[in-house]
Amino acid sequence: xxxxxxxxxxxxxxxxxxxxxxxxxxxxxxxxxxxxxxxxxxxxxxxxxxxxxxxxxxxxxxxxxxxxxxxxxxxxxxxxxxxxxxxxxxxxxxxxxxxxxxxxxxxxxxxxxxxxxxxxxxxxxxxxxxxxxxxxxxxxxxxxxxxxxxxx
Amino acid sequence: xxxxxxxxxxxxxxxxxxxxxxxxxxxxxxxxxxxxxxxxxxxxxxxxxxxxxxxxxxxxxxxxxxxxxxxxxxxxxxxxxxxxxxxxxxxxxxxxxxxxxxxxxxxxxxxxxxxxxxxxxxxxxxxxxxxxxxxxxxxxxxxxxxxxxxxx
Amino acid sequence: xxxxxxxxxxxxxxxxxxxxxxxxxxxxxxxxxxxxxxxxxxxxxxxxxxxxxxxxxxxxxxxxxxxxxxxxxxxxxxxxxxxxxxxxxxxxxxxxxxxxxxxxxxxxxxxxxxxxxxxxxxxxxxxxxxxxxxxxxxxxxxxxxxxxxxxx
Amino acid sequence: xxxxxxxxxxxxxxxxxxxxxxxxxxxxxxxxxxxxxxxxxxxxxxxxxxxxxxxxxxxxxxxxxxxxxxxxxxxxxxxxxxxxxxxxxxxxxxxxxxxxxxxxxxxxxxxxxxxxxxxxxxxxxxxxxxxxxxxxxxxxxxxxxxxxxxxx
Numbered sequence: 351x352x353x354x355x356x357x358x359x360x361x362x363x364x365x366x367x368x369x370x371x372x373x374x375x376x377x378x379x380x381x382x383x384x385x386x387x388x389x390x391x392x393x394x395x396x397x398x399x400x401x402x403x404x405x406x407x408x409x410x411x412x413x414x415x416x417x418x419x420x421x422x423x424x425x426x427x428x429x430x431x432x433x434x435x436x437x438x439x440x441x442x443x444x445x446x447x448x449x450x451x452x453x454x455x456x457x458x459x460x461x462x463x464x465x466x467x468x469x470x471x472x473x474x475x476x477x478x479x480x481x482x483x484x485x486x487x488x489x490x491x492x493x494x495x496x497x498x499x500x501x502x
Numbered sequence: 503x504x505x506x507x508x509x510x511x512x513x514x515x516x517x518x519x520x521x522x523x524x525x526x527x528x529x530x531x532x533x534x535x536x537x538x539x540x541x542x543x544x545x546x547x548x549x550x551x552x553x554x555x556x557x558x559x560x561x562x563x564x565x566x567x568x569x570x571x572x573x574x575x576x577x578x579x580x581x582x583x584x585x586x587x588x589x590x591x592x593x594x595x596x597x598x599x600x601x602x603x604x605x606x607x608x609x610x611x612x613x614x615x616x617x618x619x620x621x622x623x624x625x626x627x628x629x630x631x632x633x634x635x636x637x638x639x640x641x642x643x644x645x646x647x648x649x650x651x652x653x654x
Numbered sequence: 655x656x657x658x659x660x661x662x663x664x665x666x667x668x669x670x671x672x673x674x675x676x677x678x679x680x681x682x683x684x685x686x687x688x689x690x691x692x693x694x695x696x697x698x699x700x701x702x703x704x705x706x707x708x709x710x711x712x713x714x715x716x717x718x719x720x721x722x723x724x725x726x727x728x729x730x731x732x733x734x735x736x737x738x739x740x741x742x743x744x745x746x747x748x749x750x751x752x753x754x755x756x757x758x759x760x761x762x763x764x765x766x767x768x769x770x771x772x773x774x775x776x777x778x779x780x781x782x783x784x785x786x787x788x789x790x791x792x793x794x795x796x797x798x799x800x801x802x803x804x805x806x
Numbered sequence: 807x808x809x810x811x812x813x814x815x816x817x818x819x820x821x822x823x824x825x826x827x828x829x830x831x832x833x834x835x836x837x838x839x840x841x842x843x844x845x846x847x848x849x850x851x852x853x854x855x856x857x858x859x860x861x862x863x864x865x866x867x868x869x870x871x872x873x874x875x876x877x878x879x880x881x882x883x884x885x886x887x888x889x890x891x892x893x894x895x896x897x898x899x900x901x902x903x904x905x906x907x908x909x910x911x912x913x914x915x916x917x918x919x920x921x922x923x924x925x926x927x928x929x930x931x932x933x934x935x936x937x938x939x940x941x942x943x944x945x946x947x948x949x950x951x952x953x954x955x956x957x958x
Contacts, residue, residue: 442587459897491768
């Protein structure tokens with residue numbers, strides 16, 4: 351979508367907002383990269399992230415993908431904007447098996463109000479080899495001036 | 503979709519499978535009801551389930567909805583079947599605010615291999631008043647005879 | 655979603671807009687009902703609407719569902735608003751076989767900018783018996799003041 | 807997904823099946839390319855393909871994308887297989903304005919029963935300049951041995 355680095359103020363807004371992402375942090379997720387229109391998040395596997403067969407639960411992968419998609423969009427929003435997820439679709443391509451999940455999100459189409467974002471989720475083996483485990487197509491909304499939704 | 507109660511063996515299979523749902527249990531989710539083609543799950547709010555604005559994270563609501571949808575489908579599967587999520591779409595209708603989230607899933611169309619399932623997610627205030635917060639449309643798959651995917 | 659009849663001016667706006675729906679009209683679609691937050695469209699089967707197996711093409715059913723969803727949303731928009739489809743997901747539940755397809759759309763959540771709409775598509779046999787053939791979950795947007803998108 | 811050309815028998819199956827696509831042909835769609843796991847379809851604009859604002863109707867773009875996605879999947883199926891659309895999600899990124907729409911589909915994950923396919927829809931101006939107008943994420947199913955669904 352975009353090239354180059356995020357300006358320092360925008361990067362700070364992203365990092366500060368991410369630091370308030372209680373759920374993602376509780377799961378162990380970390381922001382690896384953030385750039386204009388792009389974000390990469392990583393989530394190490396832990397037994398408590400599994401579903402009944404021992405793989406990453408689709409909900410954990412979705413949490414990661416949705417959050418990456420949200421921050422990819424957030425990088426392109428004005429500084430008083432807040433990002434809300436309108437909707438997403440997630441296709442699970444393979445069982446989510448591996449030492450970590452990595453979500454790479456990219457804004458396909460920025461807009462003043464809405465942004466369409468794609469996020470691919472890869473599962474990485476101990477040796478670093480990655481396989482595409484899931485893909486998300488999401489719509490993010492920029493909200494401004496709503497008292498119940500603070501910026502971030 | 504269906505009426506009546508689940509037969510005892512099917513209910514036991516569902517309960518035993520749910521008892522292996524490490525991620526959902528870790529979040530505090532509980533199975534409230536299970537019936538042929540239907541499942542209801544509940545998730546009390548906790549600060550660690552929140553996103554940056556203090557509402558339920560979409561990923562937590564999705565985890566609940568996906569799991570409810572999976573068990574709604576599982577009730578209609580043969581006893582050696584395992585349920586895998588093929589894909590879902592989730593629309594977030596309102597900020598997920600409340601004392602608990604409740605996912606009510608119903609199979610719209612059962613099939614031998616694929617089942618289409620709808621799951622509505624409500625957020626309940628302390629006084630029990632509920633509002634529709636999100637709705638999911640999902641495709642579940644019945645897998646049989648795959649060594650890497652045990653029944654359940 | 656809503657009860658009662660549409661006020662005459664809103665109904666006229668819907669009917670006038672629908673009369674400009676070249677594609678839907680070309681396929682033979684007709685608006686059967688329009689009410690606040692709801693719309694019903696009908697499309698008689700014709701051989702040129704079929705896919706390779708002789709059933710309604712998913713694209714024809716989607717056209718009907720998307721249009722019904724759009725007008726369900728449009729009934730709740732201000733008079734200078736135009737409706738644009740942001741996105742939709744469609745699950746095909748059964749082969750689209752029958753003498754006609756009927757799309758019934760209902761706004762699940764109205765909003766000033768975005769509306770979430772569900773549309774069910776039924777296929778009706780010659781004797782009128784209906785079966786649910788597909789279901790759509792859609793996001794519609796109200797656009798105002800865009801010179802390239804006239805009201806309607 | 808895949809490289810190289812389709813073997814002649816598979817290409818003939820695709821072309822013969824496409825020749826029975828009454829709806830797509832009625833709209834004026836043509837198959838431009840077919841390769842293992844990939845398909846490209848083109849649809850010239852005509853006034854009867856428009857919605858109320860004069861752009862390509864989302865349903866026409868969806869028909870093109872769904873059909874391209876179906877044939878991308880079909881190239882990877884056994885010769886007695888038939889392809890059915892399970893579901894798709896479509897995000898409309900820009901008004902569908904232009905002299906033609908082009909759908910480019912690619913299988914993201916092949917499977918014996920299910921295939922996940924992405925299809926991007928571009929609108930091309932008279933001078934050939936293309937813009938991404940929509941993107942689809944779809945699930946296709948391979949059906950074998952169903953008397954009511956002939957191969958193709």
